[in-house]
Amino acid sequence: MSRDEAEARFDDLAALRIEVFRAFPYLYDGDAAYERAYLATYMRAPGAVVIGALDGDRLVGAATATPLGEHRAEFAAPFAARGLDVDDFFYFGESVLKSVYRGQGIGVRFFEERERAALEAAFGKCVFSAVIRPAGHPERPAGYTPLNRFWKKRGYERIEGLVTGFSWRDIGDDAETEKPMEYWMKALTPVR
Numbered sequence: 001m002s003r004d005e006a007e008a009r010f011d012d013l014a015a016l017r018i019e020v021f022r023a024f025p026y027l028y029d030g031d032a033a034y035e036r037a038y039l040a041t042y043m044r045a046p047g048a049v050v051i052g053a054l055d056g057d058r059l060v061g062a063a064t065a066t067p068l069g070e071h072r073a074e075f076a077a078p079f080a081a082r083g084l085d086v087d088d089f090f091y092f093g094e095s096v097l098k099s100v101y102r103g104q105g106i107g108v109r110f111f112e113e114r115e116r117a118a119l120e121a122a123f124g125k126c127v128f129s130a131v132i133r134p135a136g137h138p139e140r141p142a143g144y145t146p147l148n149r150f151w152k153k154r155g156y157e158r159i160e161g162l163v164t165g166f167s168w169r170d171i172g173d174d175a176e177t178e179k180p181m182e183y184w185m186k187a188l189t190p191v192r
């Protein structure tokens with residue numbers, strides 16, 4: 001969707017993020033101020049892309065992406081330490097989909113559309129981050145399936161040893177805490 005459409009749906013997008021990221025492994029205790037700050041950074045990036053999943057006129061899912069160098073300049077050093085240049089990467093911010101709409105291929109489409117946007121913007125590599133929670137985390141639901149297999153099937157591989165921090169307030173906490181984030185990347189093959 002266009003920047004104007006995404007901005008017009010700002011409240012819906014924030015509500016969707018707050019709803020979906022309450023679940024493990026994010027456990028995000030979302031609030032409007034955090035959302036405004038997060039999404040404002042996003043909207044400022046000139047190359048940002050928002051993919052919306054609509055049921056009629058209702059936003060039921062969304063995926064975002066932006067050139068990594070525009071969005072998170074502070075990642076330059078940890079990337080460089082692994083021989084990677086942030087300016088080569090298109091960064092996928094999030095995919096969020098209301099649970100009743102899952103398992104119909106919308107998540108796969110989110111990847112396809114963002115990879116298409118990356119190629120259109122002449123980026124050869126895509127990357128996204130995922131929170132690392134300890135194996136025995138008390139909030140991990142029984143039978144929880146990590147998305148690793150889903151990501152591998154889309155051609156993404158974890159970047160060994162690359163970990164950065166990202167802060168938000170967990171449910172039940174009074175203040176934000178920094179969480180370790182791992183990175184998954186894929187080199188794209190241009191479509192002729």
Ligand SMILES: CC(C)(COP(=O)(O)OP(=O)(O)OC[C@H]1O[C@@H](n2cnc3c(N)ncnc32)[C@H](O)[C@@H]1OP(=O)(O)O)[C@@H](O)C(=O)NCCC(=O)NCCS
Pocket residue numbers: 020093094095096097098101102103104105106107108109110147149150151153
């Ligand atoms: C990540 C997320 C967006 C995936 O969405 P989804 O729409 O359920 O994913 P899909 O339906 O596209 O894919 C799930 C599986 O269903 C399969 N599938 C595709 N089309 C399908 C269809 N028509 N019917 C049934 N299954 C289908 C996919 O192939 C995939 O299986 P695979 O990995 O073995 O290929 C969703 O689970 C979500 O919002 N999770 C919470 C937030 C989150 O963790 N986000 C990621 C980090 S930001």
